[in-house]
Amino acid sequence: MNMIDIISKKRDNYKLSKEEIEFFINGYVKGEIPDYQVSSLLMAIFLNGLDDDETCNLTFSMLNSGEVMDLSKISGIKADKHSTGGVGDKVSLVLGPIIASFGVKLAKMSGRGLGHTGGTLDKLESIPGFNINISNTRFINQVNDIGLAIIGQTQNLVPADKLLYALRDVTATVDSIPLIASSIMSKKLASGADIIVLDVKVGSGAFMKNIDDAVKLSKLMVKIGKKANKYVSCIITDMDEPLGLAIGNNLEVIEAINTLNGNGPKDLLDVTIKLVSKILIKAKLYSNEESASKAILEHINDGSALKKLKEMVAAQDGDNSPIFNTELFPKSKYIYEVKSKKKGYITHMDALKLGIASMHMGAGRLKKEDSINYNVGIVLNKKTNDYVNLNDTLCYLHMDKIDESIIKEVYDAFTFGESKVNIKTIYEEVD
Numbered sequence: 001m002n003m004i005d006i007i008s009k010k011r012d013n014y015k016l017s018k019e020e021i022e023f024f025i026n027g028y029v030k031g032e033i034p035d036y037q038v039s040s041l042l043m044a045i046f047l048n049g050l051d052d053d054e055t056c057n058l059t060f061s062m063l064n065s066g067e068v069m070d071l072s073k074i075s076g077i078k079a080d081k082h083s084t085g086g087v088g089d090k091v092s093l094v095l096g097p098i099i100a101s102f103g104v105k106l107a108k109m110s111g112r113g114l115g116h117t118g119g120t121l122d123k124l125e126s127i128p129g130f131n132i133n134i135s136n137t138r139f140i141n142q143v144n145d146i147g148l149a150i151i152g153q154t155q156n157l158v159p160a161d162k163l164l165y166a167l168r169d170v171t172a173t174v175d176s177i178p179l180i181a182s183s184i185m186s187k188k189l190a191s192g193a194d195i196i197v198l199d200v201k202v203g204s205g206a207f208m209k210n211i212d213d214a215v216k217l218s219k220l221m222v223k224i225g226k227k228a229n230k231y232v233s234c235i236i237t238d239m240d241e242p243l244g245l246a247i248g249n250n251l252e253v254i255e256a257i258n259t260l261n262g263n264g265p266k267d268l269l270d271v272t273i274k275l276v277s278k279i280l281i282k283a284k285l286y287s288n289e290e291s292a293s294k295a296i297l298e299h300i301n302d303g304s305a306l307k308k309l310k311e312m313v314a315a316q317d318g319d320n321s322p323i324f325n326t327e328l329f330p331k332s333k334y335i336y337e338v339k340s341k342k343k344g345y346i347t348h349m350d351a352l353k354l355g356i357a358s359m360h361m362g363a364g365r366l367k368k369e370d371s372i373n374y375n376v377g378i379v380l381n382k383k384t385n386d387y388v389n390l391n392d393t394l395c396y397l398h399m400d401k402i403d404e405s406i407i408k409e410v411y412d413a414f415t416f417g418e419s420k421v422n423i424k425t426i427y428e429e430v431d
Contacts, residue, residue, distance in 0.1 A: 010044040018057045025061040042173040050178035062186035065160035069192035080193035086201040087355035088242030093256035097308035100147030126250035126374035130318035146311040181220045203240035205351025218430035234430040241349040244268035248363040248377015260306040332398040340388045344416040353413035
């Protein structure tokens with residue numbers, strides 16, 4: 001068996017065997033197969049695809065390329081959640097404390113943001129002192145003690161994915177459904193959870209631009225989960241406009257805190273409740289979505305969910321005072337109001353443009369090594385289907401310097417019309 005034969009086989013659109021996939025993954029991780037050969041194979045996969053069996057075999061080969069988290073020392077049911085990435089997506093910061101308040105454990109490893117998509121770790125590190133690099137022993141003990149911990153991914157977890165993702169990023173092979181599915185599921189399966197819920201974003205600010213591709217990806221990930229004897233469920237949610245109102249690191253943490261205080265935006269709350277309900281029902285705490293949703297709102301209103309966020313911040317060396325009083329978060333130098341030059345209904349808000357504008361302000365990264373500014377970003381004052389008059393405030397830009405090009409970038413993300421449009425926050429569920 002050799003790499004040239006494997007490349008030519010996929011180039012000619014033939015099915016790769018389990019052994020051939022294992023050969024290429026193991027060889028690449030060991031440094032025996034060079035980047036240029038793997039790049040060639042990735043492009044052949046991008047153009048010709050992988051069938052479900054090939055994708056499952058790729059996922060399990062990647063999963064077995066490194067460590068698998070052993071969560072057996074954590075008592076009770078362990079859950080995990082993953083989003084395919086978007087703008088303003090702070091669901092993990094709300095979901096984790098809620099499920100922990102019910103006694104379900106969240107032992108989660110998250111990633112950083114890149115480009116227009118935000119990362120959970122960056123948001124958490126906007127809390128002064130918060131430590132995402134705690135030891136494995138401390139991680140396990142913390143989840144047992146308070147019910148949740150969110151940390152950075154360990155170097156030994158799915159090393160094949162780290163290598164392949166870096167290569168896909170520079171070879172224009174990111175947007176491949178089999179490669180996306182295997183990347184996500186290899187990491188989620190390696191994290192060791194019993195219940196996995198996935199939020200597949202679709203729209204201008206997401207990897208999946210249309211609902212058909214989002215459904216294909218969701219069904220494929222559920223199938224991989226079943227082969228691994230894990231419960232995996234997906235919801236497909238809108239990313240044509242940002243989720244919630246806040247875009248940017250500590251601005252999104254503030255919105256998560258407000259949501260746990262019962263004052264969050266409806267779309268963020270709807271997505272969170274849907275995902276949490278799936279976890280609670282699978283954990284056999286509730287029999288249906290209606291009873292689960294009612295209980296979730298009770299845990300928000302009585303403060304038990306927010307209490308878990310405070311406990312996690314304190315356990316991971318963070319300063320808890322901004323959680324009690326969000327005015328204590330560091331602020332940007334300026335808050336600039338973007339005013340409407342038209343009147344009418346907002347018929348579209350381009351999540352991609354708003355995410356890129358926030359990145360240009362310093363809230364995100366173009367390259368992994370870029371530093372970010374935790375205090376800058378955008379807070380929306382209006383959303384799709386809101387009516388605006390001339391000079392109404394569309395949003396607030398939290399900036400450290402006034403930049404006219406960014407202001408124009410943000411304004412151009414808004415489209416206006418004479419009537420409302422049909423929009424949905426949650427499109428579909430795939431179990």
